[in-house]
Amino acid sequence: MATVVASDAAVIHPETVQSVLGEEITVRRAEFNAEDDIIDAAADAAALIVGVDDHVTATVFEHCEQLRIVASAGVGVDNIDVEAAAEHDITVVNVPEYCTEEVSTHAVSLLLAGVRRLGVYDRAVERGQWNWQDGRPIHRLSEQTVGFLSFGKLAKHTAKKLDGFECDLVAADPYVGAEEMADYGVEEVAMDELLDHADHVSIHAPLTEETQHLFDREAFEKMSDMAVVVNVGRGPIVDEEALRWALENDEIGAACVDVLDSESPEESPLAERDDVIMTPHAAFYSEESVTDLNEHLARDIQAVFNGTKPEGLIAPDGD
Numbered sequence: 001m002a003t004v005v006a007s008d009a010a011v012i013h014p015e016t017v018q019s020v021l022g023e024e025i026t027v028r029r030a031e032f033n034a035e036d037d038i039i040d041a042a043a044d045a046a047a048l049i050v051g052v053d054d055h056v057t058a059t060v061f062e063h064c065e066q067l068r069i070v071a072s073a074g075v076g077v078d079n080i081d082v083e084a085a086a087e088h089d090i091t092v093v094n095v096p097e098y099c100t101e102e103v104s105t106h107a108v109s110l111l112l113a114g115v116r117r118l119g120v121y122d123r124a125v126e127r128g129q130w131n132w133q134d135g136r137p138i139h140r141l142s143e144q145t146v147g148f149l150s151f152g153k154l155a156k157h158t159a160k161k162l163d164g165f166e167c168d169l170v171a172a173d174p175y176v177g178a179e180e181m182a183d184y185g186v187e188e189v190a191m192d193e194l195l196d197h198a199d200h201v202s203i204h205a206p207l208t209e210e211t212q213h214l215f216d217r218e219a220f221e222k223m224s225d226m227a228v229v230v231n232v233g234r235g236p237i238v239d240e241e242a243l244r245w246a247l248e249n250d251e252i253g254a255a256c257v258d259v260l261d262s263e264s265p266e267e268s269p270l271a272e273r274d275d276v277i278m279t280p281h282a283a284f285y286s287e288e289s290v291t292d293l294n295e296h297l298a299r300d301i302q303a304v305f306n307g308t309k310p311e312g313l314i315a316p317d318g319d
Contacts, residue, residue: 001025002046002305007032009051011284012073013294017049020298025305039063047301049073050080058084069093069304071297074284076234077314078207086316093300093312097153098292099284104157106283107202107232110256111162114228115141115200117254119277139199139226142166147198149214150205150233151176151186158202159184170198195222200230207234215239220246226253232283235259244269247276258283 004027006014018027030041032054042048042064049071050056056070058081070080072094085092113119117135124134146162148155148171159169169186170193178188191214194201201223205211215229215238223229229252231238240261246252247270256277260268263281270276300310 003028003044004047004049004301005030005042005045006049007051007054007073009054009073011290011293012049012051012297013290016291016294017298017301020295021302035059042067046305047071049297049301052076052079054079056080056085058087061085061088061090069301069310071301071312072314073293073297075099076206082314083316091304091310092314093297093304093310094314095293095296095312098296099286099289100153100157102286102289103154103232103283104161106258106279107154107158107204107230108161110230110232110258110277110279111146111200111202111228112141113277114230114254114256115139115144119254119256120274123274137226144168144199145170145197147171147189147194147201148173148186149191149194149201149203149211149237151181151184152204154232155202155204156184158204159186170194192222195219199224199226200228202230203233203237205233205237207236211237213237213239213242215243217242217245220251223252225250228253229255229257231255231257231259233259235261235263240269244273247273 002025004025006012006017006027006029008029008031014027014029032038035057038056038060044066045064046066047069048067052074061084067090069091070085072080075094075096077092077094080092082092117138120135142165145168151171151173162169163185170189171181171186172189172191172194181188220242243255254275258279259281265271265278300312303310
Protein backbone atom coordinates (compact mmCIF):
# COMPACT_ATOMS: atom_id res chain seq x y z
CA MET A 1 0.00 0.00 0.00
CA ALA A 2 1.47 3.35 -1.09
CA THR A 3 1.84 6.11 1.48
CA VAL A 4 1.27 9.83 0.99
CA VAL A 5 2.73 12.17 3.61
CA ALA A 6 1.14 15.60 3.84
CA SER A 7 2.54 18.68 5.54
CA ASP A 8 0.57 20.19 8.40
CA ALA A 9 0.23 23.42 6.39
CA ALA A 10 -3.30 24.73 6.93
CA VAL A 11 -4.13 24.73 3.23
CA ILE A 12 -3.56 20.97 2.92
CA HIS A 13 -6.58 18.80 3.75
CA PRO A 14 -5.58 15.11 3.99
CA GLU A 15 -9.22 14.03 4.18
CA THR A 16 -9.91 15.57 0.77
CA VAL A 17 -6.81 13.95 -0.69
CA GLN A 18 -7.81 10.63 0.83
CA SER A 19 -11.32 10.86 -0.64
CA VAL A 20 -9.87 11.18 -4.14
CA LEU A 21 -7.14 8.56 -3.80
CA GLY A 22 -9.33 5.94 -2.15
CA GLU A 23 -8.78 3.54 0.72
CA GLU A 24 -5.94 1.66 -0.97
CA ILE A 25 -3.65 4.65 -0.42
CA THR A 26 -2.58 5.72 3.08
CA VAL A 27 -2.56 9.50 3.66
CA ARG A 28 -1.03 10.81 6.87
CA ARG A 29 -0.14 14.25 8.13
CA ALA A 30 3.24 15.27 9.55
CA GLU A 31 4.76 18.43 10.99
CA PHE A 32 7.75 19.79 9.07
CA ASN A 33 9.83 22.22 11.08
CA ALA A 34 13.16 21.26 9.53
CA GLU A 35 14.76 19.17 6.81
CA ASP A 36 15.18 16.21 9.20
CA ASP A 37 11.43 16.23 9.91
CA ILE A 38 10.68 15.77 6.23
CA ILE A 39 13.27 13.00 5.88
CA ASP A 40 11.92 11.13 8.91
CA ALA A 41 8.28 11.50 7.90
CA ALA A 42 8.80 10.62 4.23
CA ALA A 43 11.20 7.71 4.71
CA ASP A 44 8.56 5.24 3.49
CA ALA A 45 6.48 7.65 1.42
CA ALA A 46 5.78 7.40 -2.29
CA ALA A 47 4.33 10.91 -2.37
CA LEU A 48 4.94 14.10 -0.42
CA ILE A 49 2.61 17.09 -0.25
CA VAL A 50 4.28 20.27 0.98
CA GLY A 51 3.27 23.82 1.77
CA VAL A 52 5.09 26.95 0.62
CA ASP A 53 7.19 27.08 3.80
CA ASP A 54 8.36 23.45 3.59
CA HIS A 55 11.75 23.29 1.89
CA VAL A 56 12.43 20.07 0.00
CA THR A 57 16.15 19.84 -0.68
CA ALA A 58 18.46 17.47 -2.53
CA THR A 59 19.23 15.84 0.82
CA VAL A 60 15.58 14.87 1.20
CA PHE A 61 15.67 13.11 -2.17
CA GLU A 62 18.89 11.31 -1.26
CA HIS A 63 17.32 9.82 1.88
CA CYS A 64 13.74 9.15 0.75
CA GLU A 65 14.35 6.36 -1.74
CA GLN A 66 10.70 5.39 -2.24
CA LEU A 67 9.61 8.90 -3.11
CA ARG A 68 8.05 9.24 -6.57
CA ILE A 69 6.34 12.63 -6.47
CA VAL A 70 6.49 15.90 -4.54
CA ALA A 71 3.34 18.00 -4.81
CA SER A 72 3.43 21.69 -4.00
CA ALA A 73 0.19 22.92 -2.43
CA GLY A 74 0.18 26.14 -4.41
CA VAL A 75 1.45 27.86 -7.53
CA GLY A 76 5.12 28.32 -6.64
CA VAL A 77 7.84 25.69 -6.42
CA ASP A 78 10.59 27.98 -5.09
CA ASN A 79 10.79 25.76 -2.00
CA ILE A 80 11.54 22.56 -3.95
CA ASP A 81 14.88 21.68 -5.57
CA VAL A 82 13.36 20.76 -8.92
CA GLU A 83 16.70 19.96 -10.55
CA ALA A 84 17.65 17.56 -7.75
CA ALA A 85 14.22 15.93 -7.98
CA ALA A 86 14.76 15.25 -11.68
CA GLU A 87 18.17 13.70 -10.96
CA HIS A 88 16.41 11.24 -8.63
CA ASP A 89 13.57 10.57 -11.12
CA ILE A 90 11.07 12.25 -8.81
CA THR A 91 8.16 14.15 -10.32
CA VAL A 92 7.34 17.66 -9.07
CA VAL A 93 3.86 19.13 -9.54
CA ASN A 94 2.07 22.31 -8.60
CA VAL A 95 -1.47 23.67 -9.01
CA PRO A 96 -1.18 26.78 -11.19
CA GLU A 97 -4.82 27.75 -11.71
CA TYR A 98 -6.78 26.81 -8.61
CA CYS A 99 -7.02 30.39 -7.31
CA THR A 100 -7.09 32.50 -10.48
CA GLU A 101 -10.49 33.96 -9.60
CA GLU A 102 -9.50 34.68 -6.00
CA VAL A 103 -6.15 36.36 -6.74
CA SER A 104 -7.54 38.55 -9.52
CA THR A 105 -10.44 39.63 -7.30
CA HIS A 106 -8.00 40.33 -4.46
CA ALA A 107 -5.77 42.42 -6.75
CA VAL A 108 -8.72 44.55 -7.84
CA SER A 109 -9.83 44.89 -4.21
CA LEU A 110 -6.41 46.12 -3.12
CA LEU A 111 -6.17 48.53 -6.03
CA LEU A 112 -9.57 50.04 -5.29
CA ALA A 113 -8.78 50.27 -1.58
CA GLY A 114 -5.57 52.12 -2.40
CA VAL A 115 -7.11 54.43 -4.97
CA ARG A 116 -9.98 55.32 -2.65
CA ARG A 117 -7.62 55.61 0.35
CA LEU A 118 -9.64 53.19 2.44
CA GLY A 119 -6.73 52.38 4.75
CA VAL A 120 -6.16 56.05 5.51
CA TYR A 121 -9.85 56.66 6.15
CA ASP A 122 -10.27 53.55 8.30
CA ARG A 123 -7.36 54.36 10.58
CA ALA A 124 -8.39 58.01 10.85
CA VAL A 125 -11.87 56.96 11.97
CA GLU A 126 -10.31 54.55 14.48
CA ARG A 127 -8.51 57.55 15.95
CA GLY A 128 -11.83 59.35 16.34
CA GLN A 129 -11.57 61.54 13.25
CA TRP A 130 -14.46 62.00 10.80
CA ASN A 131 -13.12 64.10 7.95
CA TRP A 132 -13.37 63.26 4.25
CA GLN A 133 -10.30 65.41 3.61
CA ASP A 134 -8.04 62.90 5.38
CA GLY A 135 -7.86 60.93 2.11
CA ARG A 136 -6.98 63.80 -0.22
CA PRO A 137 -6.08 63.80 -3.01
CA ILE A 138 -8.25 61.15 -4.70
CA HIS A 139 -8.70 61.07 -8.48
CA ARG A 140 -11.19 59.34 -10.77
CA LEU A 141 -10.03 55.86 -11.69
CA SER A 142 -11.71 56.17 -15.10
CA GLU A 143 -9.24 58.91 -15.99
CA GLN A 144 -6.16 56.93 -14.92
CA THR A 145 -3.93 54.16 -16.25
CA VAL A 146 -3.31 50.86 -14.49
CA GLY A 147 -0.16 48.96 -15.43
CA PHE A 148 0.63 45.28 -14.98
CA LEU A 149 4.07 43.85 -14.35
CA SER A 150 3.74 40.45 -16.05
CA PHE A 151 0.66 39.55 -18.04
CA GLY A 152 -0.02 35.90 -17.35
CA LYS A 153 -3.31 34.27 -16.44
CA LEU A 154 -3.77 36.14 -13.15
CA ALA A 155 -3.12 39.56 -14.68
CA LYS A 156 -5.43 38.76 -17.60
CA HIS A 157 -8.28 37.95 -15.24
CA THR A 158 -7.53 41.14 -13.29
CA ALA A 159 -7.64 43.16 -16.50
CA LYS A 160 -11.04 41.66 -17.38
CA LYS A 161 -12.40 42.66 -13.97
CA LEU A 162 -11.09 46.21 -14.37
CA ASP A 163 -12.77 46.60 -17.74
CA GLY A 164 -15.92 48.05 -16.22
CA PHE A 165 -14.00 50.83 -14.48
CA GLU A 166 -13.09 52.34 -17.87
CA CYS A 167 -9.45 53.00 -16.96
CA ASP A 168 -6.63 52.58 -19.47
CA LEU A 169 -4.59 49.40 -19.12
CA VAL A 170 -0.94 48.74 -20.02
CA ALA A 171 1.40 45.85 -19.31
CA ALA A 172 5.10 45.02 -19.41
CA ASP A 173 5.93 41.40 -20.10
CA PRO A 174 8.64 40.28 -22.56
CA TYR A 175 6.97 36.86 -22.89
CA VAL A 176 3.52 38.09 -23.98
CA GLY A 177 2.98 39.78 -27.32
CA ALA A 178 1.09 42.97 -28.11
CA GLU A 179 -1.69 41.14 -29.97
CA GLU A 180 -2.42 38.87 -27.01
CA MET A 181 -2.52 41.87 -24.67
CA ALA A 182 -4.81 43.72 -27.05
CA ASP A 183 -7.37 40.92 -26.71
CA TYR A 184 -7.83 42.14 -23.12
CA GLY A 185 -7.83 45.84 -23.97
CA VAL A 186 -4.25 46.20 -22.75
CA GLU A 187 -1.42 48.07 -24.46
CA GLU A 188 2.08 46.58 -24.48
CA VAL A 189 4.78 48.81 -22.98
CA ALA A 190 8.38 48.43 -21.86
CA MET A 191 9.21 48.45 -18.16
CA ASP A 192 10.41 52.06 -18.23
CA GLU A 193 7.19 53.14 -19.96
CA LEU A 194 5.17 51.25 -17.36
CA LEU A 195 6.83 53.21 -14.57
CA ASP A 196 6.62 56.53 -16.40
CA HIS A 197 3.04 56.37 -17.68
CA ALA A 198 1.01 54.12 -15.39
CA ASP A 199 -0.78 55.87 -12.55
CA HIS A 200 -0.90 52.58 -10.62
CA VAL A 201 0.96 49.28 -10.94
CA SER A 202 -0.25 45.78 -10.13
CA ILE A 203 2.57 43.24 -9.72
CA HIS A 204 1.84 39.68 -10.84
CA ALA A 205 5.34 38.51 -11.77
CA PRO A 206 7.14 35.40 -10.50
CA LEU A 207 10.33 35.79 -8.49
CA THR A 208 13.41 35.41 -10.69
CA GLU A 209 16.90 36.87 -10.79
CA GLU A 210 15.51 39.58 -13.08
CA THR A 211 12.56 40.50 -10.84
CA GLN A 212 14.35 40.36 -7.46
CA HIS A 213 14.02 43.91 -6.01
CA LEU A 214 12.98 45.17 -9.45
CA PHE A 215 11.00 47.85 -7.63
CA ASP A 216 13.80 49.81 -5.99
CA ARG A 217 14.34 53.51 -5.31
CA GLU A 218 15.06 54.24 -8.95
CA ALA A 219 11.83 52.56 -10.01
CA PHE A 220 9.74 54.43 -7.46
CA GLU A 221 11.30 57.75 -8.44
CA LYS A 222 9.97 57.24 -11.98
CA MET A 223 6.42 56.58 -10.84
CA SER A 224 3.53 58.98 -10.33
CA ASP A 225 3.50 60.59 -6.90
CA MET A 226 -0.09 59.38 -6.47
CA ALA A 227 0.65 55.81 -7.63
CA VAL A 228 -0.79 52.82 -5.81
CA VAL A 229 1.54 49.82 -5.90
CA VAL A 230 -0.26 46.48 -5.60
CA ASN A 231 1.76 43.31 -5.07
CA VAL A 232 0.06 39.93 -5.36
CA GLY A 233 3.13 38.35 -6.97
CA ARG A 234 6.15 37.67 -4.78
CA GLY A 235 7.34 39.76 -1.84
CA PRO A 236 11.03 40.12 -2.82
CA ILE A 237 10.11 41.74 -6.14
CA VAL A 238 9.69 44.91 -4.08
CA ASP A 239 12.56 46.33 -2.04
CA GLU A 240 10.60 47.13 1.12
CA GLU A 241 13.12 49.66 2.43
CA ALA A 242 12.94 51.46 -0.90
CA LEU A 243 9.14 51.32 -0.77
CA ARG A 244 9.12 52.82 2.73
CA TRP A 245 11.45 55.57 1.49
CA ALA A 246 9.19 56.23 -1.49
CA LEU A 247 6.13 56.57 0.72
CA GLU A 248 7.88 58.79 3.24
CA ASN A 249 9.12 61.09 0.47
CA ASP A 250 5.83 61.20 -1.45
CA GLU A 251 7.35 59.48 -4.47
CA ILE A 252 4.21 57.30 -4.61
CA GLY A 253 0.80 57.48 -2.95
CA ALA A 254 0.15 54.10 -1.35
CA ALA A 255 1.09 50.42 -1.26
CA CYS A 256 -1.34 47.50 -1.02
CA VAL A 257 0.46 44.19 -0.61
CA ASP A 258 -0.50 40.57 -0.04
CA VAL A 259 3.12 39.38 0.09
CA LEU A 260 6.19 40.52 2.00
CA ASP A 261 9.89 39.83 1.70
CA SER A 262 9.99 37.84 4.95
CA GLU A 263 6.23 37.24 5.35
CA SER A 264 6.59 38.61 8.86
CA PRO A 265 4.76 41.94 9.30
CA GLU A 266 6.51 42.91 12.54
CA GLU A 267 9.84 42.80 10.68
CA SER A 268 8.61 44.85 7.74
CA PRO A 269 9.48 48.54 7.43
CA LEU A 270 5.96 48.97 6.03
CA ALA A 271 4.21 48.03 9.26
CA GLU A 272 1.74 50.44 10.88
CA ARG A 273 1.75 52.95 8.04
CA ASP A 274 -1.59 54.57 7.15
CA ASP A 275 -0.61 54.53 3.46
CA VAL A 276 -0.01 50.76 3.41
CA ILE A 277 -2.65 48.04 3.34
CA MET A 278 -1.39 44.52 4.10
CA THR A 279 -3.15 41.20 3.78
CA PRO A 280 -1.48 37.99 5.06
CA HIS A 281 -0.75 36.19 1.77
CA ALA A 282 -4.49 35.54 1.57
CA ALA A 283 -5.18 36.35 -2.09
CA PHE A 284 -5.40 32.65 -2.99
CA TYR A 285 -8.05 31.85 -0.42
CA SER A 286 -11.67 30.82 -0.69
CA GLU A 287 -13.23 27.63 0.60
CA GLU A 288 -13.74 26.56 -3.00
CA SER A 289 -10.14 27.25 -4.07
CA VAL A 290 -8.75 25.18 -1.19
CA THR A 291 -10.98 22.25 -2.11
CA ASP A 292 -9.92 22.54 -5.76
CA LEU A 293 -6.28 22.66 -4.68
CA ASN A 294 -6.43 19.43 -2.69
CA GLU A 295 -8.44 17.56 -5.28
CA HIS A 296 -6.00 18.60 -8.01
CA LEU A 297 -3.01 17.48 -5.94
CA ALA A 298 -4.64 14.13 -5.32
CA ARG A 299 -5.41 13.60 -9.01
CA ASP A 300 -1.81 14.37 -9.95
CA ILE A 301 -0.50 11.94 -7.33
CA GLN A 302 -2.88 9.32 -8.66
CA ALA A 303 -1.67 9.98 -12.22
CA VAL A 304 1.96 9.37 -11.22
CA PHE A 305 1.02 6.19 -9.36
CA ASN A 306 -0.84 5.05 -12.51
CA GLY A 307 2.11 5.88 -14.78
CA THR A 308 0.40 8.77 -16.61
CA LYS A 309 1.38 12.42 -16.98
CA PRO A 310 0.13 14.70 -14.18
CA GLU A 311 -1.55 17.94 -15.16
CA GLY A 312 0.63 20.13 -12.95
CA LEU A 313 3.99 18.69 -14.06
CA ILE A 314 6.97 20.99 -13.45
CA ALA A 315 9.88 20.44 -15.82
CA PRO A 316 13.41 20.94 -14.44
CA ASP A 317 14.04 23.77 -16.89
CA GLY A 318 10.79 25.48 -15.93
CA ASP A 319 9.08 24.82 -19.28
